[in-house]
Amino acid sequence: MNSKTQNKVAIGGLYGIAGFVVLILLALLGFILVSGVPQLSWHFLTAPGKAFLKGGGVGVQLFNSFYLLILAMLISFPIALGAAIYLYEYAKDNWLTTTIRTAIEILSSLPSVVVGLFGFLFFVVKLHLGFSILSGAFALTFFNLPLLTRSIEDSLRTISDVQREGGLALGLSRWETVSRVILPAAVPSILTGVILSAGRVFGEAAALIYTAGQSAPALNFADWNPFNISSPLNPMRPAETLAVHIWKINSEGIMPDAKAISSGSSAVLVIAILLFNFAARYLGKRLYKRLTSA
Amino acid sequence: MFVNNDVTNAMAKEDRHVIKLTDPEHPVILSTEGLHVYYGKKEALFEGDLQFASNQITALIGPSGSGKSTYLRSLNRMNDRIATVTGKIMYRGVDINQPDIDVYEMRRRVGMVFQRPNPFAKSIYDNIAFALRLRGVTDKHQLDEIVETSLKQAALWEQVKDDLNKSALALSGGQAQRLCIARAIAIKPDILLLDEPASALDPVSTGQLEDTLLSLKAHYTIIIVTHNMQQAARISEYTAFFNQGRVLEYDTTSHIFTNPSVQVTSDYVSGNFG
Numbered sequence: 001m002n003s004k005t006q007n008k009v010a011i012g013g014l015y016g017i018a019g020f021v022v023l024i025l026l027a028l029l030g031f032i033l034v035s036g037v038p039q040l041s042w043h044f045l046t047a048p049g050k051a052f053l054k055g056g057g058v059g060v061q062l063f064n065s066f067y068l069l070i071l072a073m074l075i076s077f078p079i080a081l082g083a084a085i086y087l088y089e090y091a092k093d094n095w096l097t098t099t100i101r102t103a104i105e106i107l108s109s110l111p112s113v114v115v116g117l118f119g120f121l122f123f124v125v126k127l128h129l130g131f132s133i134l135s136g137a138f139a140l141t142f143f144n145l146p147l148l149t150r151s152i153e154d155s156l157r158t159i160s161d162v163q164r165e166g167g168l169a170l171g172l173s174r175w176e177t178v179s180r181v182i183l184p185a186a187v188p189s190i191l192t193g194v195i196l197s198a199g200r201v202f203g204e205a206a207a208l209i210y211t212a213g214q215s216a217p218a219l220n221f222a223d224w225n226p227f228n229i230s231s232p233l234n235p236m237r238p239a240e241t242l243a244v245h246i247w248k249i250n251s252e253g254i255m256p257d258a259k260a261i262s263s264g265s266s267a268v269l270v271i272a273i274l275l276f277n278f279a280a281r282y283l284g285k286r287l288y289k290r291l292t293s294a
Numbered sequence: 295m296f297v298n299n300d301v302t303n304a305m306a307k308e309d310r311h312v313i314k315l316t317d318p319e320h321p322v323i324l325s326t327e328g329l330h331v332y333y334g335k336k337e338a339l340f341e342g343d344l345q346f347a348s349n350q351i352t353a354l355i356g357p358s359g360s361g362k363s364t365y366l367r368s369l370n371r372m373n374d375r376i377a378t379v380t381g382k383i384m385y386r387g388v389d390i391n392q393p394d395i396d397v398y399e400m401r402r403r404v405g406m407v408f409q410r411p412n413p414f415a416k417s418i419y420d421n422i423a424f425a426l427r428l429r430g431v432t433d434k435h436q437l438d439e440i441v442e443t444s445l446k447q448a449a450l451w452e453q454v455k456d457d458l459n460k461s462a463l464a465l466s467g468g469q470a471q472r473l474c475i476a477r478a479i480a481i482k483p484d485i486l487l488l489d490e491p492a493s494a495l496d497p498v499s500t501g502q503l504e505d506t507l508l509s510l511k512a513h514y515t516i517i518i519v520t521h522n523m524q525q526a527a528r529i530s531e532y533t534a535f536f537n538q539g540r541v542l543e544y545d546t547t548s549h550i551f552t553n554p555s556v557q558v559t560s561d562y563v564s565g566n567f568g
Contacts, residue, residue: 162412165372166474170425170481171402180424185415291415291461 036267039260048218054257060216064239072140084152089178108146113206115143120210131238136212143207151193155186188287195280199273205243213238311555312544320347329381338364341540351516353526356536362519370404405483409490411470413462421462422480448476449506468499488518527551535559
């Protein structure tokens with residue numbers, strides 16, 4: 001076989017593999033959307049669930065998912081940002097940095113159900129937070145922190161060192177250089193990373209089953225006082241999310257239309273995550289354009 | 295080149311030739327004594343004793359890896375985190391290579407422009423103004439004025455005066471480099487260090503940059519590393535020749551290019567190596 005045919009065979013093989021991957025993805029998406037989208041309606045998206053009767057919705061679960069996501073992001077983003085800035089901009093290459101990096105690596109490869117069980121033992125039981133949004137948000141933080149730190153560190157790495165030198169040469173301190181030159185330039189890519197990790201957090205179930213709980217008490221959307229138990233904002237209430245809901249009705253759902261609700265919820269989840277991904281690309285590109293040409 | 299060899303062979307050559315400056319019109323503003331630079335255990339610069347005359351252009355030339363950029367970057371301590379620099383760097387009578395020197399304050403007096411133009415991802419205006427704002431210049435009129443003067447001094451004002459709010463990343467290479475010069479001189483340094491500022495530019499932009507540097511000489515002391523010997527000959531008053539981590543020869547530019555005292559210098563400027 002001469003090198004030209006070899007090359008053709010190799011390219012053909014690679015195309016085949018790539019096509020196979022895309023095919024699996026399309027088949028999965030197609031199945032979920034085809035079986036789920038017909039179930040969607042305004043009522044389904046907003047109504048509270050029903051335990052024994054048909055016609056329940058996922059309004060509470062949907063709200064819980066977003067609320068948990070926002071809380072988890074509010075907690076994990078500042079920590080991840082600080083950690084990434086320290087690791088990339090300040091830390092010297094020594095045993096301490098290596099240890100931190102290894103720890104992050106291990107943390108990011110922990111199975112999420114383990115993170116969930118740890119959250120259960122520590123936040124729910126030990127700290128007496130109970131099955132609550134707060135416990136769930138902390139567990140999600142543990143789940144999200146390593147990935148987000150990694151992604152922000154990668155964003156900082158994309159900013160060329162000549163930019164750092166440029167800042168320092170103007171007599172800026174390292175902190176001024178990082179905060180005024182590097183971070184603004186890295187915003188589009190950091191934002192993309194944050195939205196993508198939001199997608200992962202949004203779809204997470206295992207870490208939440210034992211922390212945010214598996215029940216979704218009805219909420220009173222007219223009550224925005226976070227200290228009232230039926231208020232949507234109360235962080236101490238148990239809060240089943242959409243992903244947990246799917247898991248639950250498939251394993252122990254006893255409503256007659258469990259299958260339809262499960263399909264519908266899956267479709268909502270997948271659509272939301274797709275939207276996150278598209279938003280990440282779109283916003284990242286737009287911001288980059290805004291910054292590089294005006 | 296045979297033509298040159300006839301001349302150079304006829305003269306008695308020295309091993310090293312470094313003059314001391316005596317021009318009272320242009321007193322020494324910056325000098326280094328016994329400067330050594332180490333990257334880890336490896337010594338990159340063995341010998342760096344030079345004096346720089348105020349309001350003059352000094353060129354640092356030499357083959358790749360000769361230590362000229364290393365030397366330049368040590369002058370405003372840009373090498374602090376990656377190398378160990380020992381010896382004295384005297385700036386107006388103060389040794390700025392001391393640990394207790396405020397390097398950030400010092401770098402505002404000894405500015406630097408780099409090989410690759412590095413405008414920030416900000417508007418043209420903010421590229422110049424933001425460092426000033428951080429130092430407490432908040433008056434809009436004053437900022438406007440400094441931005442305009444700096445851009446004029448860098449010969450960029452006419453081209454960008456209507457686009458001050460546009461992103462600096464949209465500028466061409468030559469314009470971006472002149473913006474970097476404007477940015478550096480906006481904070482009113484004494485000394486401007488330039489590390490091969492024209493190596494990424496086309497010949498026209500290079501010419502404009504050289505004109506800019508010549509006009510800046512009245513206000514600033516300029517030290518420029520260049521690979522381009524014609525450039526050194528065109529714009530500088532003094533030239534230092536670096537080879538293998540040593541300053542082999544330092545004299546007026548005309549001396550270096552017409553009648554060098556060291557054989558290696560002569561070989562280099564006549565294009566026999568490097």
